[in-house]
Amino acid sequence: GAVVSQHPSRVICKSGTSVKIECRSLDFQATTMFWYRQFPKKSLMLMATSNEGSKATYEQGVEKDKFLINHASLTLSTLTVTSAHPEDSSFYICSARSTRGYNSPLHFGNGTRLTVT
Amino acid sequence: DQQVKQNSPSLSVQEGRISILNCDYTNSMFDYFLWYKKYPAEGPTFLISISSIKDKNEDGRFTVFLNKSAKHLSLHIVPSQPGDSAVYFCAALGGSEKLVFGKGTKLTVNP
Numbered sequence: 001g002a003v004v005s006q007h008p009s010r011v012i013c014k015s016g017t018s019v020k021i022e023c024r025s026l027d028f029q030a031t032t033m034f035w036y037r038q039f040p041k042k043s044l045m046l047m048a049t050s051n052e053g054s055k056a057t058y059e060q061g062v063e064k065d066k067f068l069i070n071h072a073s074l075t076l077s078t079l080t081v082t083s084a085h086p087e088d089s090s091f092y093i094c095s096a097r098s099t100r101g102y103n104s105p106l107h108f109g110n111g112t113r114l115t116v117t
Numbered sequence: 118d119q120q121v122k123q124n125s126p127s128l129s130v131q132e133g134r135i136s137i138l139n140c141d142y143t144n145s146m147f148d149y150f151l152w153y154k155k156y157p158a159e160g161p162t163f164l165i166s167i168s169s170i171k172d173k174n175e176d177g178r179f180t181v182f183l184n185k186s187a188k189h190l191s192l193h194i195v196p197s198q199p200g201d202s203a204v205y206f207c208a209a210l211g212g213s214e215k216l217v218f219g220k221g222t223k224l225t226v227n228p
Contacts, residue, residue: 006160032214041126043119043218044161044206093160097214105151106216108160 003027006094006109013084013116021079021112023094029074030096034106035067038091047092050077084116120144121209123219131227136194138222140207143188147209147217152181152192155204155221164205165192197226 003026013019023033033050048069049057056069066088068080077096081088091113095106122141130136140150148169153161167174167181167190174181180193194201207219 004160009158034214034216041220043121043220045218046215049214091158095160095216105163105166107163108153110160111158113158 004094004096004107004109006112008112009110010113011115013114015085015116016083018080018082019084019114021081021092021094021114023077023079023096023109025075025096025098025107028096028098030077030098031074033071033077033094033096035069035077035079036093036095038093038111044093047079050094052077081114084114086116089114089116119220120147121207121217121219123205123207123222125222126220127223127225129225129227130197132199133196136192136197136201136224136226138192138194138205138207138224140190140192140219141188142190142209144209144211144217145188146211148212149210150181150183150190151208151210151216152179153206153208153218154201155206161206194224197224199226199228202226 005024007022031052035047036044038044047062050069050071052071071077093111095108097104151166152164154164155161165179167183183190202225204221204223206221208216
């Protein structure tokens with residue numbers, strides 16, 4: 001089946017540094033990828049929609065300059081958390097659809113646990 | 118405003134019995150619903166879905182029921198197995214690609 005690979009799975013960084021998270025679709029091309037953030041005991045919150053070859057679409061309340069998204073190819077989207085702070089510590093998950101049609105299931109990566117010290 | 122609600126944060130059932138996970142939604146524009154299963158430190162895995170034109174969809178041990186008038190759906194797992202222990206997320210779509218998730222229900226199946 002369709003596989004979405006996310007890297008790294010865990011990262012610990014110091015406050016003020018930047019962290020890049022990669023999301024790859026391994027056996028399909030994804031013109032659109034989605035980035036989610038999961039807070040403890042809360043649902044997955046959509047942060048932004050990553051569009052290949054164009055700017056990402058951010059959800060309300062998500063800082064564009066803080067969470068930089070680049071979708072340089074049909075198989076790779078990156079999320080960079082800039083000038084990370086402890087409150088950015090969270091579980092970040094990317095997803096993509098392997099087939100066209102908005103109601104085709106999303107395939108998720110295994111997530112990245114970010115800890116900012 | 119929580120558009121997709123899973124009011125039970127946890128559920129515990131005995132192996133072999135039926136697990137019923139419930140989900141309510143408020144947005145009448147939602148027309149497609151999905152259930153995802155998630156293990157700790159992993160991304161969600163798609164389980165089963167249902168379109169609003171149906172009221173039931175079955176796949177092996179998993180059946181999803183949709184009651185549009187009540188804006189309610191449920192996931193039935195029968196028979197439940199210890200490997201089913203995970204967090205189950207209900208999600209909905211309504212005319213866009215934005216998937217709206219509930220908060221999840223942690224299912225524990227006891228041997």
